[in-house]
Amino acid sequence: MYRKSRVKITLIMLTVALFVFIYYNSPLRANKNYPLANGTFIQLDLTQNWDESKWNSELHYIKQNKMNYIIITGVSFSSENGSKIVYKSNIPGFTKIYGQTDPIDLCLKTSEKLGLKVFVDTYFNSDWWQKSGDDPQWLYDQVYKINQVSDELYNKYHSKYPNSFYGWYFPYEVDNSKFNNLKQFSILSNAININLRYLKSKSERLPILLSPFMNSSCGTAKEYANNWTYFFAHTDLIKGDIFCVQDAVGSGRLNLDDVNPWFTALRKSVNSKPGLLFWANAENFDYVNNSSVPINRFIEQLKLESPCVDNIVTFSYSHYYSPNNIDKGFQMAYYDYVINGKLSVHKPKSPENLAVKTLNKNEFLISWEAPKDNNDICGYNVYRDGILVFNTTVQRRYGGDPKGLCMNFTDRPLLKNNMYSCNYEVKSFDFYGNLSNSSNDVKVLVNVDKELPNVLSKGCRYTIYPLPDYNYNDPYFTKLTDGVYSNSNSSKDKAFVGWYGKPVDITIDLGKKTDLQQISVDYLRDPLPWIQLPDSASVSVSNDGLYFEPIGLLRMPSVPYSERSGSKYRIYLTLNKPVSAKYVRLSSFSNPYTYMFMDELEIRSN
Template sequence: MWNKKFISIILILVVLLFTLMYFNSPLRNNKNYPIVDGSFIQLDLTQNWNSDKWEKELLYLKENKMNYLIITNVSQTEGDITKTCYKSKNKSFQKLYGNIDPVELCLKNAEKLNIKVFIDTNFNSQWWQISGNDSLWLNSQMERANLIASELYENYHSKYPNAFYGWYFPYEVDNAKFNKLSDFDTLSNALNIHLNYLDKNHKRLPILLSPFMNSSVGTAKEYASNWEYLFSKTNFKSGDIFCPQDSIGSGRLKLDEVNSWYTALRKAVSKKPGMLFWANTETFDYVNNSTVPLDRFLKQLKLEQPTVDNIICFSYNHYYSPNNISNGFNEAYSYYVKNGKLPNEKLNMPQNLNVAAIEKNKFKITWQAPKRTDNICGYEVYRDNILISRIMVQRKYGGDPKVSSNTIVDIPILKENVKSYTYKVRALDFSGNLSKPSNLVTVNVDSIKKLPNIVSKNCTYTLSPMPHENYNDPKLTKITDGKYSSINSVKDKNFTGWYNDPLDITIDLGKVIPVQQFMVSYLRDPIPWSELPDRASISISQDGINFTPVGFIRIPSIPFSDRYGSKYPLYLTLDTPINARYVRLFSVTKANHYTFIDEFEIRN
């Protein structure tokens, strides 16, 4: 009897001891769900912050178990002018943000809160225009970076030795510009100029690089192989960090591609002893330049966690912090950090959806918010169950004040045999949960009826200007040959493409004949910057000299859910035929984008 009591007492003591050890050991914090350990912040966001605002911001990070901050835009060069956030001794540099020194304010508060800060040096905006093998240009940027790194170190490191933890290399490398070993030789030489200078002058700290990747221009294996080559030639040290952007927010990778790309890069990093491999998870959505709901963010974290040593993000401060957006994002993420899951509250649905015609086949869609809105971050609008718009709460800095929370305008694409569309709207919460749909509203639209006779096939035409050299039409045959693209990508050789310029295509039908319908087949592929035109018009002529305008090509709204390559056959149909020999398309390309066309058809 005594032995049983003794054994029971021993077991109770063992359980109590284990419980005490567990709740006071790292084991308890070793959760099987991923959280981010830090964030990037661009200093233009902080240009009006005082010390209290900085402390408040860093407390949000600390309360969410973050230990790192990467500050960028410390100094910027455009042309021959360099501007710094701190007060430089170089009299040719200009001071940004008056007397405010955001670097000092950041480090002072980070020192108090035990947050480690990586600091960038200088970024020259010409980076996006130069080629990957321009060694003279890139090496000259390293000379300026060395000068600024020296000033930053002397100004702040001894004052904030625990906070001033590392350097950030601000030039973002990608696999479109950097895709050959010679490009990585150029990059390695430039990095060594920077790293050797820091070493020699006793200012060497861990350095963090954050490149990005694009699956439409190369493979994970190719990119990893190039980085492995660079690691073998560059003077990195133990503790330096390779931290690729996951490229989900920018749309350059798809969610189902993330794990394979990080797995390939993990193997490359493993060949460099002592180098750390982190992920930089993107918190935004390029389609509408908005904050992304937390469910997608967590999907990214879970895909990346198995492959990396740590995860930071771009950017908690810009897209989730209560200093810059509704507190609901921070509350939901904090709940996740504590509980391993997002909050899931019932949402009230939007009320009184109304769809009114502004003009023919163009609609204004409005709705009323439900009585409770504090748990709502936006609304999703659907047309025939296709997500056409997501209206998100806007950021204070970097948001669009013109975005309305309960109104959109929709110009639906017109199709064959489609005579109506049905709309609905749902409320969206910070976690990504959706309400039940509002009332449904159906509207009538015109249906496209293709006329039977193509009269332009294999006709000759003129182009002005000539297309981009990579997407040319040297024999002037592609646009009327009747051959459509087999894939909706700029890689398809059936497309002809122009960059930035408005374009003029004039088809010679060979003789004066009746024409009634005009169709232009455009490609929209946003990652390689291919968009529908701003506007497009048709004019006709019998002599090729005097042209008469006959109408505009109708440019539809792009659905929010259309993220990758899609073809848009756009029509202008006249009420009655008109006689013409020459038909001219004038199409205005969106600024800094491409226009791609595979066919221009004329029918009667």
């Protein structure tokens, strides 16, 4: 018994000693016990007009915030417009961009003075986003170009800036939608090894940083971690290389509740590769309106991720928080946290004089005024019946919305049965994320379209032009009039029919000339897989199937800012009086870079 007790005590002491060793050697052990971002990504298009003074200003902010690392991307790239590069290159086929300035030299020069370490990007082909994970030759060809650019970068800059030119950034960001099986990860590991072995052969091997991401709708954390474990076992990654995972919170692919489980699973995978470092790439933006998020959400990400990782960087302080690109309030709030380890909880002043004006039937202009004391205000939230429907925030100078901070919003609520009014209110929020008390509230009346009782279109034949995408097909032209609704708000539900980036005409043959008064369409909206409501949709009718007469537009509702998951929208066109027709055509017009999905199209009458 005594011997067992001694063994137990020894194990506890070793565990404590190991924790202390890790803690005191972790970059996160700064400013006592609260986590900080230790570096930032900078896309070089942001810096295209920066001179040495501007680089010096930016990197001093980075240093002031106790960051030690910079990852620069966009060094060279190919697209349908040709191949571009940011410095004077001798590689055939590349065109120099951003005038005569050399952003790489300016970044490395200033970083050398300030003691910052820079990971340098190489070459990226934008076709990556259209390629599958099963095209090895394409990926290997891109890596050969990476090797070319790496060699030139190393010879041009490393001896000149040996302390700041710290590592390489692998530019192709892997996710679990494109890469989700061992065959694909085998292709990926071969591609990485082509790069790593070339760098080693040229004595240019520096720490390499990879920054993949994940989507919780495309698989589980365990599946993704297992694939990376296989990858680590088959690559030449060494001690000091960095697996720096995007937390995918800003892009919406993970929510905050997902972060710790996914990073915990990936931590176990990283541990299978001795010496490999695990970093988090915390995203400080919101994909819904591409805005900078208040500091409190960013700090919540740091707190969730820090127990799992060795270090944290961000995408991106320079783009979303730096005074060189946005209101200095973000820098002031974040620096306050850097120094004090806590966030202010002081409420900003409330907006004033909220007013609602009726523009059209069920369409309202909401406007308000800033409080008299508004120096600390970052933006405003508009609520309809307690639901956050609109958010506006101060905008970035480069990459932001040129309209800037809005003081009004036009709302077209999705109208549901037993809905007779809407109640609006507005709150301001500061750079920390603190919300004010509500403004005055305003109630307005709405007129709901009542669903007419008789379905005329069930089982009717129809034509579609163009045909749906293969993966979301309607092979027998039955899905849209069969009366079968989706069981889930996901494109994986077989009841849905889908198209990518195309205007679509659907023409229903009612079989005979019939009096009709209402058209209803069930559209899916799911922002992560780029499924959006149409920009517009019109209805026309015909008796001969040749000449169609327009009878109205569907009223596309406003999508609440707070709605982040898949939702179904039933949208109506109700006529004042019936029209008689044999054919009914729905024409839906979508953004060319989004999907459109629907599961039912109904023609109704009294």
